[in-house]
Amino acid sequence: MEKKELLYEGKGKRLYKTEDDEQLISVFKDDLTAFNAQKIGNEEGKGALNCKISTQLFHLLESYGIKTHLIKTIDDSSQLVKRVDIIPLEVVVRNIATGSLTKRLGIKEGTKLPFSLVEFYYKDDSLNDPLVNDEHCLMMGLVKSESDLEELKRLGREINSILKKFFEQRGLNLVDFKIEFGVDKEGNILLSDEISPDSCRFWDIKTNEKLDKDRFRQGLGGVKMAYEEVLKRILEK
Numbered sequence: 655m656e657k658k659e660l661l662y663e664g665k666g667k668r669l670y671k672t673e674d675d676e677q678l679i680s681v682f683k684d685d686l687t688a689f690n691a692q693k694i695g696n697e698e699g700k701g702a703l704n705c706k707i708s709t710q711l712f713h714l715l716e717s718y719g720i721k722t723h724l725i726k727t728i729d730d731s732s733q734l735v736k737r738v739d740i741i742p743l744e745v746v747v748r749n750i751a752t753g754s755l756t757k758r759l760g761i762k763e764g765t766k767l768p769f770s771l772v773e774f775y776y777k778d779d780s781l782n783d784p785l786v787n788d789e790h791c792l793m794m795g796l797v798k799s800e801s802d803l804e805e806l807k808r809l810g811r812e813i814n815s816i817l818k819k820f821f822e823q824r825g826l827n828l829v830d831f832k833i834e835f836g837v838d839k840e841g842n843i844l845l846s847d848e849i850s851p852d853s854c855r856f857w858d859i860k861t862n863e864k865l866d867k868d869r870f871r872q873g874l875g876g877v878k879m880a881y882e883e884v885l886k887r888i889l890e891k
C-alpha cells in the first residue's frame with residue numbers, strides 16, 4: 655500500500671491517504687511536544703519505537719477482544735489503519751495521582767487511587783484541552799449518546815485492567831494514560847491513535863524511575879533509553 659497525499663499532521667504522527675478510501679497510513683514522528691506544544695524537541699528513532707510499542711499493545715488488546723483501527727504495520731515507523739472519525743475526546747485513565755490531577759485537586763503525588771479514574775478532556779488546542787464532564791460531552795455533541803459515553807468509560811477501564819496487569823508482570827507501574835477512539839463506517843467504536851510512552855506514564859516498580867515522556871517534559875534526559883526500556887519489557891515473555 656502506497657502513501658498518497660497528506661491528510662493531516664498532528665504533533666506525533668502524519669496521516670496519509672492511500673488508494674483505498676477506507677485505509678490510511680499513519681507515520682510516527684520523531685518530534686516531541688509538551689505543554690500544548692510550548693516545549694518542542696526531537697529524538698531520532700522515537701517514532702519507530704512508539705510505532706513498535708503501540709503495535710504490540712494494540713495486538714495485545716485485540717487478543718482480549720478490544721477492537722482497534724490497526725490493520726498492520728508497513729515499516730519501522732508506519733501503520734496501515736482503518737479510516738475512522740475521531741471522537742474529539744481524550745480519554746484519560748489514572749491509577750496513581752500525578753500530573754494535572756495533583757495540580758487541580760491537591761492530591762499528593764504518587765497516591766494510589768482507590769479505583770481507576772476515567773476522565774474526559776475535550777480535544778481542542780486553542781482551549782488547552784479542557785476537562786469536561788458527561789453533560790458537557792452530550793451538550794456539545796462530542797459523542798452521539800449517553801450509551802456511547804458509557805461505552806468509552808467501559809473500554810477505558812477494560813483497557814486499563816489489561817495493560818496494568820501486563821506491565822505489572824514486567825516490573826512497571828502504569829500510572830496513567832490517554833487513549834482516543836474513532837467511529838468506523840459501520841458505526842463501531844474503535845481504539846485509535848496510539849498507546850506509547852508519549853501518552854502513558856510508566857514508573858519502574860522497584861526504583862520509581864520514570865520511563866515515559868515526563869523525561870522530556872521535566873528535562874530529565876535519557877528519553878530514548880526510557881522508550882527502549884519500555885519496548886524491551888513489552889517484548890519480555
Ligand code: UDP
Pocket residue numbers: 744746752753754755783830831832852853854855867
Ligand atoms: N496525555 C496525553 N496527551 C495530552 C495530555 C495528557 O497523552 O494532551 C497523557 C499523559 O501522558 C498522561 C495522562 O494523559 O499519561 C494524564 O495526563 P495529565 O492530565 O496528568 O496531563 P499533564 O500533567 O501531562 O499535563
